[in-house]
Amino acid sequence: xxxxxxxxxxxxxxxxxxxxxxxxxxxxxxxxxxxxxxxxxxxxxxxxxxxxxxxxxxxxxxxxxxxxxxxxxxxxxxxxxxxxxxxxxxxxxxxxxxxxxxxxxxxxxxxxxxxxxxxxxxxxxxxxxxxxxxxxxxxxxxxxxxxxxxxxxxxxxxxxxxxx
Amino acid sequence: xxxxxxxxxxxxxxxxxxxxxxxxxxxxxxxxxxxxxxxxxxxxxxxxxxxxxxxxxxxxxxxxxxxxxxxxxxxxxxxxxxxxxxxxxxxxxxxxxxxxxxxxxxxxxxxxxxxxxxxxxxxxxxxxxxxxxxxxxxxxxxxxxxxxxxxxxxxxxxxxxxxxxxxxxxxxxxxxxxxxxxxxxxxxxxxxxxxxxxxxxxxxxxxxxxxxxxxxxxxxxxxxxxxxxxxxxxxxxxxxxxxxxxxxxxxxxxxxxxxxxxxxxxxxxxxxxxxxxxxxxxxxxxxxxxxxxxxxxxxxxxxxxxxxxxxxxxxxxxxxxxxxxxxxxxxxxxxxxxxxxxxxxxxxxxxxxxxxxxxxxxxxxxxxxxxxxxxxxxxxxxxxxxxxxxxxxxxxxxxxxxxxxxxxxxxxxxxxxxxxxxxxxxxxxxxxxxxxxxxxxxxxxxxxxxxxxxxxxxxxxxxxxxxxxxxxxxxxxxxxxxxxxxxxxxxxxxxxxxxxxxxxxxxxxxxxxxxxxxxxxxxxxxxxxxxxxxxxxxxxxxxxxxxxxxxxxxxxxxxxxxxxxxxxxxxxxxxxxxx
Numbered sequence: 001x002x003x004x005x006x007x008x009x010x011x012x013x014x015x016x017x018x019x020x021x022x023x024x025x026x027x028x029x030x031x032x033x034x035x036x037x038x039x040x041x042x043x044x045x046x047x048x049x050x051x052x053x054x055x056x057x058x059x060x061x062x063x064x065x066x067x068x069x070x071x072x073x074x075x076x077x078x079x080x081x082x083x084x085x086x087x088x089x090x091x092x093x094x095x096x097x098x099x100x101x102x103x104x105x106x107x108x109x110x111x112x113x114x115x116x117x118x119x120x121x122x123x124x125x126x127x128x129x130x131x132x133x134x135x136x137x138x139x140x141x142x143x144x145x146x147x148x149x150x151x152x153x154x155x156x157x158x159x160x161x162x163x164x
Numbered sequence: 165x166x167x168x169x170x171x172x173x174x175x176x177x178x179x180x181x182x183x184x185x186x187x188x189x190x191x192x193x194x195x196x197x198x199x200x201x202x203x204x205x206x207x208x209x210x211x212x213x214x215x216x217x218x219x220x221x222x223x224x225x226x227x228x229x230x231x232x233x234x235x236x237x238x239x240x241x242x243x244x245x246x247x248x249x250x251x252x253x254x255x256x257x258x259x260x261x262x263x264x265x266x267x268x269x270x271x272x273x274x275x276x277x278x279x280x281x282x283x284x285x286x287x288x289x290x291x292x293x294x295x296x297x298x299x300x301x302x303x304x305x306x307x308x309x310x311x312x313x314x315x316x317x318x319x320x321x322x323x324x325x326x327x328x329x330x331x332x333x334x335x336x337x338x339x340x341x342x343x344x345x346x347x348x349x350x351x352x353x354x355x356x357x358x359x360x361x362x363x364x365x366x367x368x369x370x371x372x373x374x375x376x377x378x379x380x381x382x383x384x385x386x387x388x389x390x391x392x393x394x395x396x397x398x399x400x401x402x403x404x405x406x407x408x409x410x411x412x413x414x415x416x417x418x419x420x421x422x423x424x425x426x427x428x429x430x431x432x433x434x435x436x437x438x439x440x441x442x443x444x445x446x447x448x449x450x451x452x453x454x455x456x457x458x459x460x461x462x463x464x465x466x467x468x469x470x471x472x473x474x475x476x477x478x479x480x481x482x483x484x485x486x487x488x489x490x491x492x493x494x495x496x497x498x499x500x501x502x503x504x505x506x507x508x509x510x511x512x513x514x515x516x517x518x519x520x521x522x523x524x525x526x527x528x529x530x531x532x533x534x535x536x537x538x539x540x541x542x543x544x545x546x547x548x549x550x551x552x553x554x555x556x557x558x559x560x561x562x563x564x565x566x567x568x569x570x571x572x573x574x575x576x577x578x579x580x581x582x583x584x585x586x587x588x589x590x591x592x593x594x595x596x597x598x599x600x601x602x603x604x605x606x607x608x609x610x611x612x613x614x615x616x617x618x619x620x621x622x623x624x625x626x627x628x629x630x631x632x633x634x635x636x637x638x639x640x641x642x643x644x645x646x647x648x649x650x651x652x653x654x655x656x657x658x659x660x661x662x663x664x665x666x667x668x669x670x671x672x673x674x675x676x677x678x679x680x681x682x683x684x685x686x687x688x689x690x691x692x693x694x695x696x697x698x699x700x701x702x703x704x705x706x707x708x709x710x711x712x713x714x715x716x717x718x719x720x721x722x723x724x725x726x727x728x729x730x731x732x733x734x735x736x737x738x739x740x741x742x743x
Contacts, residue, residue, distance in 0.1 A: 009234075078234040088257045091196030119255045122233030 006077040007043055009120050011113060012061065012069035013129065014038045014156075029139045037129045038066065038156065039113040041075075043120060044082040048089065050112030051155035055099035056089055064156035078120035088119065104152050105133040189250035191243075193217055193230075195258060207244055210237045223258045231255040416710060619703040704730050713737055 015021065015035030026032045040049035047061040062068045080088070092115070101107055110132070114125045124130075136142035142149075189206045191213075192199060200220050204213050210230065218225045230237040232246050232254045248254060698705070701723040707730055708719045718737055726732035 076234060078231075079236045080231055080234070084229055084236075084257055084259070087259060088196055088255075091257070095197040118253075119231060120234055 005081065006079060007081075008077045009075040009117065010042045011073040011075050011117060011125055012040045012042055012047060013071045013073060014040075014064075014066045015070045016066070029136065029141045031135070031139055033132065033135060034128070035070070037110060037132055039110050039125065039129060040064070040069075041113050041116045041120070043078065044085060048116065049156070050097050050102070050109045051099075052102035052104075052108075052152075053099045054155055055102075056093040056097050056112070066156050073126060075117050075123055075125070076121040080120055085120070089116075092116075104149055105137065105146075108133070189243075189248075191248055191250070192253040193220075193256050194253050195221070195256045204243065206249075207242060209239070210241045210243065211239045213237075213243060214239070217256065221256070221258065227259045229257045229259060231257070615703065615706075622703070701728055704728055704733070708733065708737075 014037065016038050017036045019035070021033050021035045025034075038049070040047040042048070042061045045061070046058045047063065048056065048058045049064070050056050092112075096107065096115075097112055110125070110129050114130055117123060117125050137146065187206050188203050190201050190203050192201050198221070202213070202216055202220060204216055211225075214225045214228050214230065217223075217228055217230075221228075232248055232252075235246060237243075237246060237254070698720060701720065704723050705716065705719055708723075709716075711734070713719050713734070719733070722733035722736040723730075725736060
């Protein structure tokens with residue numbers, strides 16, 4: 001049997017609120033959330049994530065403006081080699097994950113991470129991350145803020161890879 | 165190994181399970197753009213599967229790469245080998261024939277146009293050698309060849325985080341990096357290349373004008389373009405930027421000048437206007453971490469009734485001094501009719517948050533939650549800055565200020581306050597002031613200054629300890645006697661006489677306390693305090709320094725003698741009678 005390489009895949013999780021969500025969410029939202037999560041998928045030595053307006057970007061792991069991740073989830077490993085992965089990302093970036101398609105609730109960095117993780121390893125990312133938008137929308141506060149949150153984009157900064 | 169299915173590829177059809185014993189399963193095949201459901205025999209081989217797929221997706225079989233559960237499906241394998249069953253999803257990537265097509269050409273073209281002299285700024289100290297451009301656009305090395313790989317192995321530079329396609333991107337990136345690393349700015353400034361460039365006002369002007377936000381800003385305020393066009397001024401500003409100490413001086417002067425404005429009737433509004441028009445867009449231009457596309461949020465009117473302040477009569481009150489009773493009475497009139505005299509303080513320049521030092525000890529800041537919050541804030545100045553300068557935050561503050569009902573509701577639900585009636589009362593009273601102050605640019609600058617926040621925290625801690633050690637000292641500050649939460653402060657057991665829990669206003673105790681303070685101040689920590697007076701009075705020393713008292717020894721002496729009371733220390737230094 002020929003050996004195919006196996007590349008580890010990790011999920012870097014960042015709390016955009018730097019802990020404030022954990023402290024203030026119960027009072028402001030009416031329910032407790034542990035953080036405002038942003039994620040990036042690290043594979044082949046790079047961190048890939050979907051940012052508003054820049055689209056799919058990559059940078060050295062932990063190299064965004066957010067600094068080192070708050071937690072790292074091991075997603076297993078993948079056989080997908082780097083060039084194939086890049087192709088895949090390019091395709092994604094031309095379809096669902098254009099910069100302009102960024103939507104904080106429905107098509108955000110975590111959606112992207114989830115899809116990529118699925119592609120690479122067949123596993124999904126932890127649900128507390130993907131459930132966040134619906135959790136927030138379920139609160140009256142979230143509903144009230146929705147129109148203006150809708151126009152927000154989150155973009156931690158990196159360099160551009162694909163699809164704009 | 166591949167002979168489970170029929171060797172003849174033509175045999176397998178969508179509908180008919182010819183010559184294979186397995187059942188038909190439906191497998192979803194998902195590409196980045198597309199998704200199709202394909203029916204295939206359960207025991208089919210990957211080759212057969214690919215056949216089917218190539219028909220459906222109209223691609224050549226050798227362009228297809230199938231991935232399932234992180235594994236690449238090789239032609240020789242079978243579906244069941246990988247555990248592909250009915251209803252599962254397999255990922256497909258269709259390899260394009262020419263990888264050179266996407267990504268390469270676009271970045272190449274845009275980069276060549278921006279190379280003219282502009283890339284040097286985008287390369288702060290880390291990469292001074294790349295003046296010949298092309299840094300911005302070298303795509304990651306594994307990507308296809310493009311024009312720029314001809315420049316040598318500059319592809320590797322992409323890893324430095326400079327791999328973006330155009331100048332705007334670069335600028336933004338640089339800004340972001342600057343924000344995340346304050347020392348970078350000084351590094352950049354020291355880079356001779358940068359300095360060279362900075363001393364060329366024309367170039368600087370061009371660069372600044374190229375930034376779209378600046379352009380917007382300039383449209384709104386033609387004065388800014390005047391400023392930019394004045395070479396003398398530019399040069400001065402460059403000098404300033406180069407020399408951080410000078411910069412601080414100037415900022416301080418400006419601040420003081422501004423604060424004088426405050427006391428003129430109508431001055432507050434003018435200040436506010438100024439802040440809204442100039443600083444705010446600059447802030448948002450500089451801090452694009454969280455950008456709001458909908459700029460209509462920026463339009464907020466000149467609301468916020470001017471707080472009824474008359475001329476500033478009091479000498480700038482000393483927020484660090486021991487809480488005096490003269491404070492509340494004057495401010496009682498100024499604050500919006502709060503009945504509890506200790507809760508409000510007329511916000512004034514040096515006390516922009518309107519914090520009555522007395523109430524700090526037992527006020528809203530007391531709970532551990534708030535404290536850790538403050539600690540976090542002081543540890544992470546970025547947080548506060550971002551929080552406060554995000555445009556939506558400001559408009560939220562705006563609406564909160566306009567609607568105290570809403571604000572009090574929001575805050576009452578805060579578990580920090582729940583269950584503590586008194587806190588709630590106090591806070592409610594302070595609320596309007598508090599909110600207004602949040603919008604005061606002075607307040608904002610205090611809150612964004614980590615040292616200021618730290619100083620505030622130190623004050624609190626000090627006050628809390630004072631409270632527990634000698635509650636008799638501050639009878640006027642404990643309406644209802646909310647006990648402070650001791651923070652293991654620096655005032656240790658040198659005061660054995662007064663028990664921490666006694667709330668009685670004992671004259672003897674007060675005297676004892678005073679004596680202790682003197683001893684403390686004179687001995688510089690006799691009772692086991694862990695810090696030298698110099699360290700303890702660090703912030704006061706800085707204050708005195710800023711005010712122009714440059715004789716550190718004398719300052720220190722004065723501070724020690726007065727126990728950290730800046731006002732008294734100043735008077736001491738000036739030779740008049742200590743108060």
